[in-house]
Amino acid sequence: MIRFVFPLFACGLLAACATAAPADSRDEFMATLQGMCGQRFEGALSYAIDPNSEFAGKKISTQVQCAAQAVRMPVQVGENRSRTWIFTRPVAGLELRHDHRHEDGTPDAVTMYGGMAKEGGSARSQAFLADAYTARLVPGAETNVWTVSLSEDGNVLRYRLDRHGKPRAEFVLKRVGG
Structure with a gap:
């Protein structure tokens, strides 16, 4: 009888220990x-800290x-x-980079800035x-935090930049089409 109880006990113990690893929000975000x-x-x-921003009054898409x-x-x-x-998912985490190019496709002097989630x-x-x-690369940007979010219904994409703990700019983009 003991021979049968021990394997059952051990299997029950292993099953209890074999809980799923918590989902990684960075993987989930990339999947989204x-x-x-x-x-x-x-x-x-x-929103822009500078009302004369180059983005003011222009359609963003x-x-x-x-x-x-x-x-x-x-x-x-x-x-x-x-x-x-x-957006990339290197081993080190989840990364956002801002690639800026001239009209001819050559890199701008200020390009590939960003950071990890x-x-x-x-x-x-x-x-x-x-x-x-x-x-x-960007004077004053050492405290930048870029937040990218998508509404629950998937219809609104929000991109926000905070610098020195204060909002600096925000784009609110709505999904076009079905």
Whole structure:
């Protein structure tokens, strides 16, 4: 009888220990973005610290483009197509980069800045902290936090920049089409 009880006890113990690992919100966020492939979003600047911002009064749009290792969101501001938000999932975490290009496709002097997602994000929202490269490249940006979020219904994409703990700019883009 003891021979049968021990294996049953051990199996029960192992089953109790074999609980699923908690989901990683960074993986969930990338899955959310990849679920948006091909979707187009349009809107405008809803807040800027500088009322004379180059974004003021211009239509802002993006279309989600997916590849195996990255989600890209080329951002058009009025006629300007120089910006792309790039999300990747390196081993170190979840990363957001801002790729800025000239009309001929060559990199701008201020490009590829951004940083890694901080702890505590969700499948629909992540906050990215400026890294050392960004701090060297963009004066004053060492405290930048970019928050990218998607509404529960998937219809509103929000991009917000905070610097020195204060809001600096925010875009609210609504999904276009079905």
